[in-house]
Structures are given as structure tokens and as C-alpha cells.
Amino acid sequence: MDRMFWQSIADNDYAVPTGYSLAVLTSELLIQLGSIERAFREELVYPILDAWISRGYYASNDLSNMAMQLSHNLTKGLGEQGTDTVLLRSYSLLTLTSIIYEDGRQRWLEKSLVKQLLGGALAHLALEKDLRGYDNEKGWLHTIAHSADYLFAFALHPLIEAHDLERIMDAVAAKISEPVAHVYLYSEEERLTRTVIGVLQRDILPLAFFVEWLQQLIHPQGRTALNADFESGELMKIVRSETETCARHNTKQLLCSLYFQLLAPGFAQLSFVHESPSLAPQLLPHVQATLNEILVWC
Template structure:
């Protein structure tokens, strides 16, 4: 992988960058609150054949065309209900450019601001196409944080804004659909978890931020209205393992967090879960998460700080929900 370019430090806030990005030609602003177009004009400036050809050239643009100039246009494609355009082209090209260093830090900062803003598009809705822009913005943001971890390009204030947006997004995402044969991946819980996972691994995020991440994960472990079947529990567990590996959250804080996770929220006991679909969904999701967390801790290649204390606690929590 080529070395990442050094950061071009600018005294701009992420909020200012976001306002500039949304005001740029070709990036339409939402009209009427959450009524957002599936594909904004910036994406439509180039047809699918253009993006396919660009991908076939491994992301290398034609002479005279700048990768930096294409980043925001691709970000507007993340809301497309077309899985090839959204996932196979926009996500893959943006990831390629971030990992290769083709996107400059100067371009990444307004792009990150735009992605943070897109997390709010239709947030709280379910069953609508607005889900695509939110969930794929979270996924691409996870790649931006990966890049920032390798070579920081965000100011401390901007990184805090991403963290704040991420811990706000996951608990409030109501569209829990995972995959559609015709529309492809939605996967909001998994993609939101991926963003938190990257943030948890960032050395720039300290104890307070890690505890916020744990609380955001807890909010989505066991929704009563949906049973996870698309690997969401594993992605949530991966976040928690990353937090544990940082060694900054005291064992007693994690113990209280785990106790709350294993408690049958809204039920007198786990036995009561068998009396309703919502209870069964909670039980299923909690079991899946604790199994995933236990497996991830057992199978990790290098020991995490406090692992010897944490693993028996996870096993005890798993036994609480597995013996009913």
C-alpha cells in the first residue's frame, strides 16, 4: 500500500465542512426533513458505465480527472437502491481510494463531513430507501476512521464529532433489515457497528469515548422487534472485544455493563421471554451476542488486557440466558 499523504491541517470544523459540502453544486440538500432523494444529482453527473470503467481501471481516473473531485459525487451514490451502484461501485471505489492514499487528506475532510451528515437522513424511519444512505455512509466512515488511525487527518474536534455522530446513530437506527435479494445489503446494525469498531481501535479515542461506545452497542444488542440473522451479533461483539483490548475501561465498569446486558430488560425473568414474540426476540438476540462475544474472546490470537477477568464474566452471563 502506498504511504498515506500527510495531513493538510486547516482550522475548519467538521460542521463547517459539512455545510460547505452540502452547499456544493451537484449535492442536493434534503427538502422537507427526511424526504431525501435516493440518488442525488452529484451521483447522476456520471452514469454507471463511467463508474464501471473506473473500477475496471482499479480506480485510476482518465488523464485530467481528479480522484479528489470524484469523492463527493460517489458519496451521493451511497443512497442508491441499486446494489451495484451503491455497494459494488461507490463503496468499493471510495474504500480503494482511502486505503491506497489516492484521496488526499484535503478531500477526505469534507467527504467525512458529508458522510457524518448523511447518517441523519431519515434516521428513525423504517422500510424506506433512506436506509441505504445512512448505512453505507456509516460503512464508508469506518474506512475514513481506519485511514485516520494510520495517519491522522481529522482535528481532535472533528474526530469527536464523528464519535458523537456514531454513538448517536446506532441506537437510533430503526430499520433493522439486513439483506434483500433485489436491493442487496442494508445492514444498518452491522455497518454502524463497523464504524464503532474502528473508533474503538483508534488510539485517539480514550476511556470516556470507549464507554460511550459500549453504551451504544448495548442499545442494539437485543431489540424486541427483530431477531438478528445476518451476523449482526458478531459485528456488535467485535466492537466490545476492541474496547476490551484497549485496556482503558476498568473491569468493574465492564462488569456492570455486562450485568445490564444479561438482565431481561422489560421482563420479570428470562422464563417470561417464552410468552411473547418480543420476549423470544430479546432472548435470541442476547444469547447470540453473548455467544459471539465469548467465542471472539476465546479465539483471539493475542491476549487482551483484563481478558482473564472478563472471560469468566461473559461465560457466567451466557449461562444465565442459556439455561432457560
């Protein structure tokens, strides 16, 4: 099946063509999620799968099997940097997000599978090393943003409980404050902030947890604090370390995004957040205080 075939499906409002098996077509699309042809992957393969998932074309068992295959895809090439394996991981994440988001409303999947998929999502985020956002040839790679979208869908899912939400928050903190020689340029911090807002909107975790989480962000366990103290010479330690400087920048950007999201819901593009969490008024000054601990410098 060539690209024109898939284009005809998109042009026909994503209807399954007469005489073709949905299962066979889906198997081909799942393989093509890792295609290096950007327009094919971004404009046809993923959108077709997303449309078929959101329209309820699949039985529960089909979605379970699909989710397991996609979750396994997250391990393929994991830990590599600069290779094309990132494409399969990234677009598998997007498709998984569609499944979990819709399952939160329709409840197709077993609770045990939802929890298993969450575990896979958290493991992937911790181990993902290809942090590229956009490539002029290959288009959107964006694994961190797509991981954030996936965790956001979990944060909203009714089967996700308090301890699961804590694990999501801890994973976000660990990733954004990770010492890496990379500065996020493509709104990754806004997408991760949206995940935090999703957790807040569940109104399950207490304010004390989020206050402690903020300190975890700028005082990573076992590492130099990401805030700066001129008198102790802490700033110079950070400046001399490229990876810690990037970690501090990325953390600062997330905190800024979180501050404005709490102040004005929907601040970030693609936030899909329309109402302020109930904890926003109490949490906002703590976010501001944490920002004040991070010295603003160029």
C-alpha cells in the same frame, strides 16, 4: 457518467482517470452511495471510495468535509423502516469506517472532529430502526453491522479515550438488548462483538467495568430482566412479549459470540481480531456466568 465509466476505474486498479477531477468524481460517488442498484453500489461506488481513501488520495481538509457530509447522511430518513433511505445511511457508515480506520493510522482529522463523528455514530445507532440485513432485490442493507464496523474503527482510534470507550460499550449494550420485533440473522451480533473486542484490546477500561456491563446486558434498566426464573414466573413474562423475546435472543447470541471470541480469537468471520485481549482470561468466566443466567430454550 454511466456505470461503464465507473467500471473502467475499477478495472484500472482504481486509478483516477486522466482529465477528470478527483473532487468532481467524489461528489458523484457520494451521491450514488444510496443507489438502489445493488451491484453498482456494492461493487463500484463504495469500493472506489474506499480505495481512494486508503491510498491517501485526499487532503486532510477534503476528508474532513467528506466525513461531515457522510455523518449528516446518517440522519436522512433515520427512524424510518422499510424505505430505501437505509441504503444511503448504511453505505455512508461503511465509507466513514474507511475514513476513521485510516485516520487512526495517518491522523488526518482534528481531535474535535473525531469526537464529533463519534457522537453522530452513537446517536445514529440508538435511533436506527431499519434492522434489515439482506434484501433479495436491493442486496445488503445491514445498518447495524455497518454501525458496528464504524464503532470498531473508533474503538481502535488512538484519540478515543476511556469515557469514549464506555459510551461505545453502553451503545452496544443498549442496541443488542433493545426490545424489537426483529431477530438478527446476518451476523450482526458478531460484528457488535468485534467492537467489544476492539474496546478490550485498547487495555484502558478495568475488568470491573466489563463485569458491570455484562449485567447491564441482561438486566436492562427499567425493564424485565432478560434472564429467566421459573419460580418467579419471569420466563412467562418474557415469552408473552415478542419484543422482549427477540431482545433476549439477540443478547444471548452476542454473549455466545463474545464467549467464543475470547476463547479463540478470530472465531467470528470478518473479526480481524488476531490476538486475545489481555483481559480475556479474567473476563471469560464472567461471560460464561452471564450466559448461564440466560436459560437456553427453543
